[in-house]
Amino acid sequence: MDKELFEKLVSTPGISGREERIRATVLEELKDLVDTVNVDELGNLVGVRNGIGPKVMLSAHMDSIGFLISHIDDKGFLRISPVGGFDARTLVMQRVVVLGQQDYVGLLAPATKPIHLLDAEESKRGTKLEDLFIDLMMPAEEVKENVSIGDPVSLLRSPLATDYAVSAPYLDDRLGVYVLLAALRAASSTSAQLCPVVSVQEEVGLRGATTSAFGLQPDVGIALDVTIAGDLPGADKTQQVSALGEGVAIGLMDSGSISDPRLVDRFKRVAQQHEINHQLEILPRGGTDAGGIQLSRAGVPVITISIPIRYVHTANEMALVSDIEASVDLIARFMEGAHDLELEW
Structure with missing residues (x-):
């Protein structure tokens, strides 16, 4: 794990609607990983890596609560x-x-x-x-x-990063941004047509993903976010959503979107083929950028890929390095084969 990049992302302020500083930080990291990148009218960072096959939008939100x-x-x-x-x-x-x-x-x-x-x-x-x-x-x-x-x-809380775990405010969703950037680095040779978006105002209504999807008109939408790890003392295991240490979470449904079953199958196959630790997730309350992308124009097939975290929306959110690395690996391996992605019914 790139601890320097992680600490830079979680230490830069940027609440919903006031993302100026974090946008500048992410732009410096993103600009060399894509062919073009621009800041749209709402403040989203919209990148394009030219390629073949379906246009794949991958969205992680830069804004935090505040x-x-x-x-x-x-x-x-x-x-x-x-x-x-x-x-x-x-x-x-x-x-x-x-x-x-x-x-x-x-x-x-x-x-x-x-x-x-x-x-x-x-x-x-x-x-x-x-x-x-x-x-x-x-x-x-x-x-x-x-x-x-x-x-x-x-x-305000100094980030903690060991070889086992990380903790900081705003892992939601600076971890998603981290995974997006790290996966783009790892999949540098892919021939797929990728549109990485680092969106704004997710925490107040998925606004950035909604408008950027309208402009990009993607064929596929993937939200990269965090999810609830309810593996805590006294918690009902039937309602834990996800657990730390069990890998990247492949989202099936949340209150804002239902993942396209064809994309679910694709990600499961990629994870199994590359022996990537993964778990399936249903989030009963809460949503991700996928909800905004899915309803753009005539509709977009979407899925959410998440990093499990404990203590969400607090000053001390926590995740395991192994789950973060599994998330990077899954997204990078998906990118490498996305040029031949077919979603026929």
């Missing part, structure tokens, strides 16, 4: 509006970075009394998103001069 500053009070405390889905229980006393006139590190705190002063009823009350505020540890005057309503906020 917040926008919604209010600045007289003491310089910041209120926030979520961009994407959070569980407030995982956010208390996390560090964040506010992208104002410069980057400011702050503390995400709940509007509650210290534990020593809580009565019995107050101590039972859960935390809600609207309870949270940011303390920038600065005088109020400095906050008001340097931070504005609408400034983006990202969770």
Whole structure:
């Protein structure tokens, strides 16, 4: 695994709608792996590697969940509006970075009394998103001069990477971007017609994939994303979706798309032929870029290929290196044979 590329991707901020920095980072990595690449009107990176056979769109989203500053009070405390889905229980006393006139590190705190002063009823009350505020540890005057309503906020946590596992905020979906870039490198000699897209605004409604698919008019769409690994203490194994250590997840269905059975069969054959560790996945809630691609124009056959992660949508998402490498291997091997892909009913 390329730890340098991984750390670069997960350390660069880019919440939905404010992807400027991560787009610039990915563009530097993508431009030498394709024949052409452009930034479209919505901010997607749309690449083309010329070739033969069906036009294959592979989409991984660059945006992450985060917040926008919604209010600045007289003491310089910041209120926030979520961009994407959070569980407030995982956010208390996390560090964040506010992208104002410069980057400011702050503390995400709940509007509650210290534990020593809580009565019995107050101590039972859960935390809600609207309870949270940011303390920038600065005088109020400095906050008001340097931070504005609408400034983006990202969770701040140093990535961890060992030979066994990785952890960081925003593995969703910087791991998908990593897999796309690494697979393009590994399949450099393929003759297939590939259209790698690094999309925006997935976390708020699959917007980038929807518009880029409309422009590209692909014959096939593949979403590269993460999925839930529910292999945790106390979890119902019948509802775990996927498990760490069991390889790349070949998606069958989620709440936004049903994978084309011909593509499912193709990926299963590729995995079996190359002895790539894999598992099948059904995600009962949640979706990927495949849902936007599938409904483009007259319809597109799609599939989602995912990397299992634990603790999704938190500051400490976690994945196994072996599952990431299996994902890269599967996508690269698929790319190498995509020139002869036939999807006749």
